[in-house]
Amino acid sequence: MNRFAVVAATFALSTAVPLPASSQAYPAKPIRLVVPYAAGGATDNYARVIGPKYSEAWGQQVIIENRPGAGGNIGSAVVAKAPADGYTVLLNTSGQAIAPALFRKLSYDAAKELQPVLMMVRGVQILMVSPAVTATSVKELIAQIKASPGKFNFGSNGVGSGPHLAGELFRSLAAVDVVHIPYKGDAAMTPAIMANEVQYAFLPGAAATSLVKAGKLRALGVASGTRTSFFPDLPTLSEAGVPGYELSTWAGLFLPGGTPRDIVQKMSGEGVRIMKLPDIQKFFTNLGVETLGVGVEGFEVRYREDLAKYAKLIREAGIPQED
Numbered sequence: 292m293n294r295f296a297v298v299a300a301t302f303a304l305s306t307a308v309p310l311p312a313s314s315q316a317y318p319a320k321p322i323r324l325v326v327p328y329a330a331g332g333a334t335d336n337y338a339r340v341i342g343p344k345y346s347e348a349w350g351q352q353v354i355i356e357n358r359p360g361a362g363g364n365i366g367s368a369v370v371a372k373a374p375a376d377g378y379t380v381l382l383n384t385s386g387q388a389i390a391p392a393l394f395r396k397l398s399y400d401a402a403k404e405l406q407p408v409l410m411m412v413r414g415v416q417i418l419m420v421s422p423a424v425t426a427t428s429v430k431e432l433i434a435q436i437k438a439s440p441g442k443f444n445f446g447s448n449g450v451g452s453g454p455h456l457a458g459e460l461f462r463s464l465a466a467v468d469v470v471h472i473p474y475k476g477d478a479a480m481t482p483a484i485m486a487n488e489v490q491y492a493f494l495p496g497a498a499a500t501s502l503v504k505a506g507k508l509r510a511l512g513v514a515s516g517t518r519t520s521f522f523p524d525l526p527t528l529s530e531a532g533v534p535g536y537e538l539s540t541w542a543g544l545f546l547p548g549g550t551p552r553d554i555v556q557k558m559s560g561e562g563v564r565i566m567k568l569p570d571i572q573k574f575f576t577n578l579g580v581e582t583l584g585v586g587v588e589g590f591e592v593r594y595r596e597d598l599a600k601y602a603k604l605i606r607e608a609g610i611p612q613e614d
Contacts, residue, residue: 342354499522
């Protein structure tokens, strides 16, 4: 074989070598969407509405897989350790940013082994007070607490939960002396605040709306950095007298760390489009959350900020780590 034939044969072989996953048509097979909680819950519902939208757009089945356990850490670990090829996706909440500080040992590195892709929705928390509390504003509530240090209780649906951390941030920034009373879920905590066992608590937007309309509780402020459509006239806590307060929750998609950037961008871009669809926006509004559709760059920033924020908050509040 002459020199030119050797070169030609070598070129033919090199072009036959499979290209990296990022250069091939993606997706070329079904996608596994892991939900780290049991079927039937809010996060599972999110997956079952967004999964079919990706299937319609890409012509590939999106298979929902529930992997509950360890506060969501089992399912997160499944995705963190999966091949970084775009075919295993995680749908998790802001609990993903809380976990590294709340749990003593994780089997994965939440900062490096999970790649934020799409922040789908924002969940807002509302500062609610018992009917027995006479304060009609955040400033009045703070003044009453400071006048009776240690006499006010705030409730939550469990240690390390979003409402608990919202209460701890309020305690810190408002510099108030209060007692935290954890309950086993919202079903136990909500009657407690109505009965004045606890004087205030942070509740999700939809639940807060129904309780205010029924005249059972009073809303004083929004925990997120901007006002919410659920209470358009209600000020944020930062506006109402606690400067710098911001603690909203979210749900979003993650891929394994190291997934090719063009695959990440493709899934992110499609997700942003999906979240703008009228039926999707109506679905999430009915569930009591606000659609966002923040793409990869914005979600990366928010995820890094929340990892640091929750770590600082949990450490300074002295919340014990879980095994």
